[in-house]
């Protein structure tokens with residue numbers, strides 16, 4: 001039986017000047033900003049669509065299902081939090097309808113700034129929303145692109161399924177782990 005036990009990775013604070021960012025309008029949705037998690041100096045940057053809650057309704061820390069599944073795969077392929085920094089296309093979780101394309105475009109300017117500052121060695125984009133936004137291609141799909149390294153704006157980038165999709169469709173688990181193994185193989189051999 002696995003002794004895997006998910007933990008809440010430390011949160012990288014939102015830069016002071018962006019604490020009250022309202023550029024895209026998602027501040028009106030009431031969800032709080034999460035800038036990034038894990039090791040801010042991690043050499044692999046994981047990009048998800050948007051952050052899940054880090055607190056339950058009572059305000060106690062919680063590890064959501066997305067984070068649990070992501071960590072489980074990382075452990076399975078021998079990666080630790082030291083290797084990994086997780087961030088998001090949108091730094092706030094949308095909770096009602098919004099102009100997806102416009103909002104993503106606006107918040108991507110912050111991701112581009114993070115990339116400039118952090119210079120990750122490898123990027124792992126999880127889920128179609130993150131892939132389409134990061135590749136700037138609305139037709140991009142994980143199931144077509146997985147298993148290869150792409151140069152996206154000068155960054156070696158791999159793609160994989162979204163952990164939440166894997167929770168909803170457990171038959172994706174093996175392919176999800178394959179994606180992580182592919183990532184780790186490249187990381188160990190080329191970086």
Ligand code: SF4
Nearest residue numbers: 021023024091092107
């Ligand atoms: S999601 Fe991005 S652009 Fe929108 S308020 Fe948050 S940091 Fe600003």
